Amino acid sequence: MGMKTAPPQVAPNLALSLRIQSLTGLSLAALALLAGSVAAYSSLAGSLSVYLPGLLFTLVAARRMGGDTAAFLRTVALAEFVKLALTGVLCAVVFIYVKPLAAGFFFIGMIGVLIASWVGLALAFRGT
Numbered sequence: 492m493g494m495k496t497a498p499p500q501v502a503p504n505l506a507l508s509l510r511i512q513s514l515t516g517l518s519l520a521a522l523a524l525l526a527g528s529v530a531a532y533s534s535l536a537g538s539l540s541v542y543l544p545g546l547l548f549t550l551v552a553a554r555r556m557g558g559d560t561a562a563f564l565r566t567v568a569l570a571e572f573v574k575l576a577l578t579g580v581l582c583a584v585v586f587i588y589v590k591p592l593a594a595g596f597f598f599i600g601m602i603g604v605l606i607a608s609w610v611g612l613a614l615a616f617r618g619t
Contacts, residue, residue: 512542515604516534537598
C-alpha cells in the first residue's frame with residue numbers, strides 16, 4: 492500500500508499559504524530592524540519558531556492527502572502533535588540560548604506568522 496500524493500490543485504494552494512507566511516515573517520523582521528538588530532533577529536526567531544514546524548506539518552500532511560481517510564487523519568493528528576511539540580522546543584531553545592532577546596518582538600513574529608497561516612489558507616482555498 493503506497494503513499495498517495497496530494498491532488499494537483501492542493502500543492503499550489505499550500506505553496507501560496509507557505510509563501511504568505513514566509514513573506515510575513517521576513518517583512519516583520521525588516522520592520523523590526525527599525526527598532527534595532529536585536530528586535531529584528533528576535534522577530535525572525537519568533538517567525539521561524541512557528542514557520543518551521545508548520546512547514547514540516549504541511550509536508551507530512553500533504554503526502555497523505557487523497558488516500559485512505561483513516562490513515563490521513565492518523566497522520567495529521569500525529570503531525571499536529573509533533574508540530575506543537577517542536578514549536579515549544581524551538582521557543583525554549585530561543586529563550587535559553589539567544590541573548591539578548593527582545594521578547595516582545597519574538598512574540599510579534601510568532602503571532603504574525605500564525606495569523607498569516609490562517610489568512611494564507613483562507614486565501615488559498617477560497618472557492619474550493
